[in-house]
Amino acid sequence: MALTLENTLNWLHGFDQVIEAKKAYLSQLDTPIGDGDHGNNLARGAAAIEAALEKNKPTDLTAALKTIAMALVSKVGGASGALYGTAFLEMAKTSQKTQALPDLLAAGLAGIQKRGSATTGEKTMVDVWAPVVTAAQAGELDQAVVDQAVQATKEMQATKGRASYVGEKSVGHLDPGAVSSGYLFTELLKTGVDK
Amino acid sequence: MALTLENTLNWLHGFDQVIEAKKAYLSQLDTPIGDGDHGNNLARGAAAIEAALEKNKPTDLTAALKTIAMALVSKVGGASGALYGTAFLEMAKTSQKTQALPDLLAAGLAGIQKRGSATTGEKTMVDVWAPVVTAAQAGELDQAVVDQAVQATKEMQATKGRASYVGEKSVGHLDPGAVSSGYLFTELLKTGVDK
Amino acid sequence: MSLGILIVSHVADITVGVQKLISQTAAQVPVTVAGGTDDGGVGTSVDKIQQAVAANKADELLAFYDLGSAKMNLEMAQEFSNKPIYLYDVALIEGAYTAAALLQAGVERSEIEKQLRPLKIK
């Protein structure tokens, strides 16, 4: 369970493709409980990641994670840009000490929580990242963990981010950032890094 | 001590001329403790009053006061437009029952206070209107009353209007709306209505 | 009883911007605005406010303003208007955004007012 330059590039290429394919669906999820731009935001980020990886051609894991982070930070423009960007920045920092997947994911989660100060149960991407980190640390990360975490956001009431403005009316909708984080971890699992 | 169509037209023509002449000075007073537009605001109002009185040619006191009020309300654009406008609207209403100057001025003051909810001592035009009404009701309105009221605003600390934002720093400056109200009552006295 | 939003600011750009911010989240909520003086300067205009009231398709309006003098001109327009206008002494951008998001979600006025209460700063 370790990230390498190679599986990380595979991982992000996979994510970028899924985001492009699911752009409209993610923005649609963001419409009843947000401002309807999550898919478009992330699609800008995905295109920027592809362009940056092509241009910079990182030669080690830390450089790759940093390149990904900066593309997200500069181009996404919504809360998710700062959050995913900080996650990858913290992963880049931690990758100088270890390449172990549970540690890197835990650093990413810590970054998201530093930036957005959300805890679990607030109907955000944290509700996917947190159980994924726990499972990875226990050596039990699989697709079911990811899917369950994403689905669980549906019945939550948002208390962070734009969805918190509609209060109770946020119940019954999947959180868009949780869904996109679900895609991120699904693509991670596809690289076989958990094997 | 009664307003008539004739002395009211004289009064306002006098006021409009003074405002035009003192425009720069009034805006200058509004600069350290406001947004520097009081003279320009009132000059727009004065021009509008002249144009409206010329166009509508009111044939009674109530109509004249109402025409003046609407010109101020539509064209001044600052707090003073709503405040002077409401004062003249209330005077117009009251003039249907009485032409007595103290009653009309008291109605004007009540309008200003309804609109801006300031009381005396808050460094606003109320600090000129209130002592003027009191003096008029006692039959003692003269230039000294007006001048003293205007000067007294200098040492007050503003707690209403834009000047309230600078708190203690408002002390030591004349209130622009108090100064323009001073001109209004100076011109009123020049019509000889108090004789 | 349909509800709409009225934005009054001293500067036209602010009203245009707040409308853009809101419309992204609350595309179906009728929002009309009055910004600046009649000649495009910084200030508020009762005439412009009255036009914005008339132009709003809703039956009742939730109104938001920036500074005290905008409130005074809003209150004049309120007195001249037949349409009920509810005026909130809350942060302009944040209050209008909150109200718009809740209106879009179908929340009632009494509940919206509860959510606006912590934003009262005037």
Added chain:
Amino acid sequence: MSLGILIVSHVADITVGVQKLISQTAAQVPVTVAGGTDDGGVGTSVDKIQQAVAANKADELLAFYDLGSAKMNLEMAQEFSNKPIYLYDVALIEGAYTAAALLQAGVERSEIEKQLRPLKIK
């Protein structure tokens, strides 16, 4: 230690408007703004914020923002910046106006922060 103001909003028009509102009252206070995404959409841009920080002539900045995601991007810019940036969770327009009026009157940061406290809504 000269103080300036930084305005960050999801919409460029809002930042332009707030700057106009402020400049009338506080002509001498350095104000720079970052509004919207790089391609002119609704959102915030760390790059634009960094440019606004660099463009501000003041040594230290008092920063105001509209919604939570603007705050996150502001905090990223804050971490990347050498210039001290103080971030206030207050009503954007009303807070920035208050700070600007006080700065123009020569009031110190500690006192300005006291005046901003009642405007905290985030």
